[in-house]
Amino acid sequence: MSTDVAPPRAGRTGAGRGWDWRLALGHVGLVVAALVFVAPLVYAFFSALKPDNEILKMPPTLIGSQIRWSNFADVFAYGPFVTYISNSFFVAVAGTLVVLAVSATAGYAFGRLRWPGRDAVFVLFLGTLMVPQEVLVIPMFVVMQWFGWVNTYESLIFPWAFTAFGTFLMRQFFRGIPFELEEAARVDGAGPVRTFARIILPLAGSALAVLAVFTFMNYWNSYLWPLITISDYTELGTLPIGLSTFSTQNGTRWDLQMAASIISMIPTTVLVIALQKHLVRGISTSGLGGR
Amino acid sequence: MTLLAPRRGTATEPGGAAPAAPRRRGALARAERHQALGFVTPALAGLTVFTIAPVVLSVVMSLHDWPIFGERTFTGLANYGRLLTEDPDFWPALRNSVVFTVLYVPVNIVIALALALGIGPRIRGRGAFRVLFFIPVVTPVVANVLVWKMLLQPQGLVNGLSTSLFGIEMPRFLSDQNWAMISVVVMSVWAGMGYNMLILSAALEQVPASVTEAARIDGAHGLRMLVSITLPMISPSVFFAAVMTVISSLQVFAQPQLLTGGGPGNATLPLVMFIYQTGFTFQDLGLAAAGAWILFVLIIGVTAVQFRAQKRWVHYEH
Numbered sequence: 272m273s274t275d276v277a278p279p280r281a282g283r284t285g286a287g288r289g290w291d292w293r294l295a296l297g298h299v300g301l302v303v304a305a306l307v308f309v310a311p312l313v314y315a316f317f318s319a320l321k322p323d324n325e326i327l328k329m330p331p332t333l334i335g336s337q338i339r340w341s342n343f344a345d346v347f348a349y350g351p352f353v354t355y356i357s358n359s360f361f362v363a364v365a366g367t368l369v370v371l372a373v374s375a376t377a378g379y380a381f382g383r384l385r386w387p388g389r390d391a392v393f394v395l396f397l398g399t400l401m402v403p404q405e406v407l408v409i410p411m412f413v414v415m416q417w418f419g420w421v422n423t424y425e426s427l428i429f430p431w432a433f434t435a436f437g438t439f440l441m442r443q444f445f446r447g448i449p450f451e452l453e454e455a456a457r458v459d460g461a462g463p464v465r466t467f468a469r470i471i472l473p474l475a476g477s478a479l480a481v482l483a484v485f486t487f488m489n490y491w492n493s494y495l496w497p498l499i500t501i502s503d504y505t506e507l508g509t510l511p512i513g514l515s516t517f518s519t520q521n522g523t524r525w526d527l528q529m530a531a532s533i534i535s536m537i538p539t540t541v542l543v544i545a546l547q548k549h550l551v552r553g554i555s556t557s558g559l560g561g562r
Numbered sequence: 563m564t565l566l567a568p569r570r571g572t573a574t575e576p577g578g579a580a581p582a583a584p585r586r587r588g589a590l591a592r593a594e595r596h597q598a599l600g601f602v603t604p605a606l607a608g609l610t611v612f613t614i615a616p617v618v619l620s621v622v623m624s625l626h627d628w629p630i631f632g633e634r635t636f637t638g639l640a641n642y643g644r645l646l647t648e649d650p651d652f653w654p655a656l657r658n659s660v661v662f663t664v665l666y667v668p669v670n671i672v673i674a675l676a677l678a679l680g681i682g683p684r685i686r687g688r689g690a691f692r693v694l695f696f697i698p699v700v701t702p703v704v705a706n707v708l709v710w711k712m713l714l715q716p717q718g719l720v721n722g723l724s725t726s727l728f729g730i731e732m733p734r735f736l737s738d739q740n741w742a743m744i745s746v747v748v749m750s751v752w753a754g755m756g757y758n759m760l761i762l763s764a765a766l767e768q769v770p771a772s773v774t775e776a777a778r779i780d781g782a783h784g785l786r787m788l789v790s791i792t793l794p795m796i797s798p799s800v801f802f803a804a805v806m807t808v809i810s811s812l813q814v815f816a817q818p819q820l821l822t823g824g825g826p827g828n829a830t831l832p833l834v835m836f837i838y839q840t841g842f843t844f845q846d847l848g849l850a851a852a853g854a855w856i857l858f859v860l861i862i863g864v865t866a867v868q869f870r871a872q873k874r875w876v877h878y879e880h
Contacts, residue, residue, distance in 0.1 A: 385594060
């Protein structure tokens with residue numbers, strides 16, 4: 272794709288600021304790669320503006336015989352699409368709040384407090400990171416049956432809100448904060464709760480942001496689990512479930528499906544663009560991102 | 563635990579694993595213990611109910627004939643026996659998962675690395691390039707797949723361009739026995755490699771300038787610099803990316819489920835899709851749990867092999 276792009280050679284021509292053909296070639300290569308890369312999304316966007324019967328047409332055109340912005344409005348009138356979107360938002364926001372609360376507190380206990388058995392319990396936490404979701408979904412469904420949670424919001428929110436990943440991320444972050452800060456607060460008589468709330472948590476903004484973004488995305492994009500636990504799509508379906516409802520036995524409404532797909536991409540894309548600095552820093556400081 | 567090895571260790575470990583802190587008064591320490599318990603209980607309780615219990619339950623289930631509704635009966639290892647010797651779809655599914663992984667992981671990492679190298683410090687709009695290549699990582703995989711499903715239709719963009727520009731009729735990407743898997747791989751690489759690009763970009767940024775400078779003075783340039791200096795320096799991150807990507811690709815589900823439906827026949831039906839169908843289409847949760855355990859063992863095994871092999875090519879700073 273772009274293997275011809277020159278590796279970074281910072282400083283080599285640092286003194287002479289003349290024309291650097293390698294750098295120019297690098298830019299050209301990257302722009303070409305970027306264009307190829309976004310082409311599917313761009314074409315999907317323009318397809319979402321076409322009349323349905325012109326989307327699969329030979330030869331392909333970027334712009335159809337008319338530009339139908341109304342496709343985007345029609346998506347919302349097609350079935351319970353508004354319900355899908357609001358369900359996805361509700362589940363993603365609720366799940367993220369639970370994950371942040373649980374991970375920050377546990378991360379603090381593991382990273383900053385001393386208690387017997389801490390390291391053994393932490394290893395147990397880390398061990399569960401190796402168990403993939405796909406192994407858990409089958410027994411999780413039975414757990415949901417026991418709780419009476421099959422086909423409920425609870426089943427969409429809670430089962431994946433306690434994974435060790437968030438705790439691990441926060442613990443790593445908290446351990447990087449200088450202990451002198453905390454000792455000073457302790458000397459002034461503040462206990463762990465106040466130290467946590469007043470000193471540690473306010474410093475954890477970027478780590479919490481990284482965790483929040485990845486958690487929100489995981490919920491927003493989740494597909495396998497809602498497919499398993501939700502049977503009543505019109506009431507409890509989430510957006511990824513809803514996206515596949517534009518294909519029926521009577522064929523596929525490609526125009527609406529593309530418009531709906533584009534709509535579904537907006538929140539997480541906006542999130543990434545808005546928080547790009549946090550994301551890159553978060554990945555480089557924590558060493559890992561979402562799962 | 564072992565997954566953390568490739569990370570560069572935190573430089574300082576204040577008051578960490580080794581309780582090197584000065585002795586504190588007993589009452590204070592006791593209060594801290596109590597409050598620590600409060601801090602950790604929600605996470606521990608949730609993890610117990612929603613991870614540890616299901617893992618144990620999964621073992622139990624795999625030893626039973628366990629339908630979604632109705633009587634369950636203990637059957638010992640019969641489910642595993644059925645999968646390994648009788649079930650007509652299990653081995654093809656295992657093969658498909660392996661084929662997908664073998665194709666997907668190297669392509670993903672090579673492209674991600676090329677992009678991470680390409681988006682160097684002197685590139686204008688560096689941040690914008692990074693975000694751009696990262697976008698499909700964060701958009702719903704279902705939406706990504708549906709876009710590609712449109713592109714790869716016989717009358718879709720890819721065949722349309724090829725036919726009208728070059729007069730070349732492309733194969734049926736989604737229904738051809740061989741091309742279906744390639745389509746799933748290409749689509750998945752497009753959607754997934756931005757994540758590794760970011761990981762490797764972050765690693766490249768942490769290569770100390772003094773090292774590359776010294777190598778440059780010694781006459782290393784271009785490819786030589788890449789192979790002898792840069793790649794070894796970031797090899798822990800490449801290793802991390804490889805391990806994580808293998809794990810995630812053995813769990814591939816949504817792409818084949820929506821792009822090809824596992825077809826044609828079962829040519830693109832991977833293990834997770836097999837487990838899903840066994841459990842929820844055929845409502846045989848016991849057999850599905852057994853399949854999930856075989857998948858887990860496969861993941862652990864492959865990861866272990868990668869860790870064994872890392873001595874040959876991964877360089878850690880000491």
